Amino acid sequence: MTNYDTTKPYIQYIEDVLSGKILSGKLVYLACKRAKSWFSRDDIELHYDEIDTKIRIVQKIKQKRGLQAGKPFILLPFQQFIFSQIFGWYYVGTDKRVINNVLIMMARQTGKTYIAAAIAIAIALDKTLPSPQVDFIANSAKQSTIAFRHCDEQCASLDPKGKIFKRYRQQIRVPRTGATINILSADTSKLDGRASYFISDEIHENKNWKIWEICKSGQGSLKNPLAIGISTAGWWIGEEYPLYSMWTSANNILNGYIEDDSWFYMIFQLDENDNWKDPNVWPKAVPTLGLAVDYSFMENRIQEAINVPSKEIEIKTKNLNMWCQSSQVWIPKEKIDVVCQKFDLDMFNEEDDVSIVGVDIAEVNDLASISVLVEHDDKVYFKSYPFVCKAALKESRWKDFYNRWIDDGYMIFEDDEAIDLDWVINKVEEINEKIPIALVAYDPYRGRQLKAKCYKAGIPCKGVGQGIANFSEPTMTLESYIRMGKQIVIDDNPVTKWCFSNVLLARDVNNNVKPEKSDGRAGHNKIDIVITMLMTFKLWMDLKGITGSNEVVVLE
Numbered sequence: 001m002t003n004y005d006t007t008k009p010y011i012q013y014i015e016d017v018l019s020g021k022i023l024s025g026k027l028v029y030l031a032c033k034r035a036k037s038w039f040s041r042d043d044i045e046l047h048y049d050e051i052d053t054k055i056r057i058v059q060k061i062k063q064k065r066g067l068q069a070g071k072p073f074i075l076l077p078f079q080q081f082i083f084s085q086i087f088g089w090y091y092v093g094t095d096k097r098v099i100n101n102v103l104i105m106m107a108r109q110t111g112k113t114y115i116a117a118a119i120a121i122a123i124a125l126d127k128t129l130p131s132p133q134v135d136f137i138a139n140s141a142k143q144s145t146i147a148f149r150h151c152d153e154q155c156a157s158l159d160p161k162g163k164i165f166k167r168y169r170q171q172i173r174v175p176r177t178g179a180t181i182n183i184l185s186a187d188t189s190k191l192d193g194r195a196s197y198f199i200s201d202e203i204h205e206n207k208n209w210k211i212w213e214i215c216k217s218g219q220g221s222l223k224n225p226l227a228i229g230i231s232t233a234g235w236w237i238g239e240e241y242p243l244y245s246m247w248t249s250a251n252n253i254l255n256g257y258i259e260d261d262s263w264f265y266m267i268f269q270l271d272e273n274d275n276w277k278d279p280n281v282w283p284k285a286v287p288t289l290g291l292a293v294d295y296s297f298m299e300n301r302i303q304e305a306i307n308v309p310s311k312e313i314e315i316k317t318k319n320l321n322m323w324c325q326s327s328q329v330w331i332p333k334e335k336i337d338v339v340c341q342k343f344d345l346d347m348f349n350e351e352d353d354v355s356i357v358g359v360d361i362a363e364v365n366d367l368a369s370i371s372v373l374v375e376h377d378d379k380v381y382f383k384s385y386p387f388v389c390k391a392a393l394k395e396s397r398w399k400d401f402y403n404r405w406i407d408d409g410y411m412i413f414e415d416d417e418a419i420d421l422d423w424v425i426n427k428v429e430e431i432n433e434k435i436p437i438a439l440v441a442y443d444p445y446r447g448r449q450l451k452a453k454c455y456k457a458g459i460p461c462k463g464v465g466q467g468i469a470n471f472s473e474p475t476m477t478l479e480s481y482i483r484m485g486k487q488i489v490i491d492d493n494p495v496t497k498w499c500f501s502n503v504l505l506a507r508d509v510n511n512n513v514k515p516e517k518s519d520g521r522a523g524h525n526k527i528d529i530v531i532t533m534l535m536t537f538k539l540w541m542d543l544k545g546i547t548g549s550n551e552v553v554v555l556e
Contacts, residue, residue: 002046004039010051010084013077022077025284027267030254035085044089044098044261051088054122055080061118062157073154078266078287079115085264086119086226095223098261102228103246105267107285107321111292112230116199117150119228121158123197124172124179129224131178135198137215139205141183147201148183197226204234204243208397212242233269233323235313237333238501240401244323269321276320277302285321330503330515331482338485340492345383345434348374356543357428358441358464358535359450360528361419366392367402368419371532372431373540380481380540383491384529385427387412389419398526401498410493425453432459438543441535464535472512474538475505477546490533499529 006012016022017032024032038044061073075083082104089098106112120134136151138144148170155165155172166173172181198215206212212227219225231243239245250265252258274281282298283289289298298319305315316322324332345355353376361368371384388411393399405411414423428440437459442450444463454461464470481488490496502525506516515534517525 002039002044004036005048008048008051008080008084009077010080013081016077023281023283025267025269026271027250027254027265027269028078028284031085031265031267032081034254035081038089043092045092046084046088047090048088051080051084054087054126055083057122057125057158058083058118060158061121061154063114064153064157073114073118076288076291079111082115082264082266083119083122085266086228087122097224097226099264100219100225100227100262102226102264103250103267104228104230105233105247105269105321106287107268107293108232108318109293110268110286110288112232113147113201114150116201116228116230117147117154120151120181120197120199121154123226124174124181125164125177126179127177129177129179129196131180133179133196134181135184135215136182136201137184137198137211138201139211143202143205144183147199148181151181196222196224197228199228199230201230203229203231203246204236206242207236208240209242233317233321235317235324237323238498240398240498247323267321276316276322277306282320286319330505331479331500333497333501335482335485336490336497336500339482339488340490340497342492343381343383343489345372345374345431348376348381348435350435353435354438355431355435356439356441356536356539357431357437358532358539359424359428359447360443360532360535361421361424361446361450366396367398367526367528369528369532370424370427370431371529371536372435373533373536374435375540379487379489380537381489381491382533382536384493384496384532385412386410386493386495386529387414387419387427389414390417405495410495421449421453424450425457428454428459429457439539441532441539443535462539464538466531468506468508468512468514469510470538471514471534474534474541475513475515477541478534478537496529499527502527503530 004011006015013022014032014036017024017029018036039046055075059072059074063069063071063073086099086102087097090096091098104112104116120136123129123132123134126132136144136147138147152167152172155167159165164174164176166175170183173179196219200206200212200215203212212229216227219227229243229246234243237244239248247267249263250267253260253263254265268285268287270276270281270284274284279299286293286298289295301315301319305312313324317324353374356373358371358373367386367388369384369386371382374381386405388396388402393402393413396402402411406413414420416423428437431437440454440459440461441464442461443466445466447463451461451463502517503515504517505513507513515527515530517527
């Protein structure tokens with residue numbers, strides 16, 4: 001059991017957080033609680049000398065920017081705590097560190113990138129490491145350059161005559177340790193998984209795991225690899241996005257639901273019931289408030305969010321590190337969650353209720369969808385059946401998620417190389433047996449074969465044009481139903497929620513709107529379920545006479 005030395009600022013920080021002397025959010029509190037519990041373990045120990053050596057080196061840096069420009073970089077207690085947890089814990093009797101993965105989340109301008117640069121320098125100057133290579137990586141060259149520039153300035157402060165650090169345009173070398181510090185980005189060809197240490201800056205911008213996994217892939221044979229993610233929160237919400245997935249894991253690990261000693265989390269955020277307009281809670285997200293971040297700046301930003309609603313999402317996300325969907329996202333996740341609940345078509349009365357079915361099989365090698373709309377007890381119910389074929393599980397970038405959703409029963413696997421229309425018709429007929437189908441909605445541009453098969457099966461159908469003018473009123477009306485949360489029920493399916501999270505609104509000069517994929521022309525994000533829901537909703541509105549023509553052309 002390691003001596004719990006409260007004379008060290010990084011240990012006293014634990015006590016101050018746990019006692020409430022330092023105001024903290026739940027995740028920081030849990031991180032400190034976890035750290036204190038580790039002192040009771042017999043298999044790990046804290047190496048104070050290594051921590052103190054690295055802190056001593058970093059505190060020789062003179063800051064160049066911000067409110068503390070010109071002053072030594074004296075690490076605040078929470079910053080020392082970060083160093084202590086990353087570099088201090090070792091398995092007893094070995095030189096193997098416990099922590100190999102790190103996530104640091106703070107609001108913008110709180111010094112997270114600066115501390116990451118200092119960590120890189122501390123690693124590069126460690127003579128006990130075999131020629132350490134540290135890579136700054138980011139989703140763009142511009143972002144990775146920011147972290148590298150901080151590092152370059154810190155090296156110049158420590159070594160103005162260039163005797164220790166040899167500084168180049170995209171690399172810093174330390175001949176005495178054989179270390180290199182490099183700048184890389186996703187838009188270069190140099191991401192080859194070679195770094196023993198890497199720091200991924202603003203990881204919220206990563207829409208997939210590609211960059212992280214490439215860099216992690218080269219660390220398997222290393223004794224003490226280190227992967228660090230630093231970021232503010234973002235608006236890419238969903239388990240498929242790296243930062244949100246890491247944040248979810250942090251909640252699970254820090255709450256003790258799962259165990260993984262290799263991860264260290266330091267996440268400064270407001271708690272769920274905090275009032276973001278209250279200055280008293282801001283330090284939970286901005287630990288350097290009054291130092292790196294001026295109080296008047298925060299006051300002005302929050303007032304700006306109050307006065308200009310269109311800026312609220314951006315300010316809450318970046319200045320308070322809150323998870324918020326972009327103001328461009330069609331309907332916020334929390335609104336979708338309210339109207340989602342589990343149900344099955346068996347709950348309806350086949351004698352009194354009828355359905356409208358929408359079918360989208362535009363991409364035969366990826367996600368396709370059948371949606372069912374039923375009006376029942378003055379509410380509109382939507383149940384969707386997402387399905388994929390073999391090609392999607394081989395070729396789609398989302399194949400790992402598709403496999404998981406198939407295993408969990410949320411998605412249907414159609415065992416063929418491409419979508420088989422006979423299988424689709426069989427599914428439609430299966431629905432028709434449970435709840436009579438009034439109409440099947442299809443895309444007239446792509447659905448001629450589907451129309452013919454519906455006709456042969458005796459099921460009425462109608463084409464729904466995919467133009468923006470045709471979708472505008474159903475889109476706006478469906479949005480109002482969801483936001484009100486009273487007239488609509490959507491089957492609780494993570495694939496459906498994922499499709500909604502991928503929707504932005506396209507708008508034409510006449511102010512017509514239609515859902516489009518949030519990644520634009522790249523077309524990787526899927527919204528198929530939203531489209532089939534809107535196709536059925538369009539026909540339902542026509543039948544009810546809510547808008548447009550109520551004339552139904554059956555078996556055109």
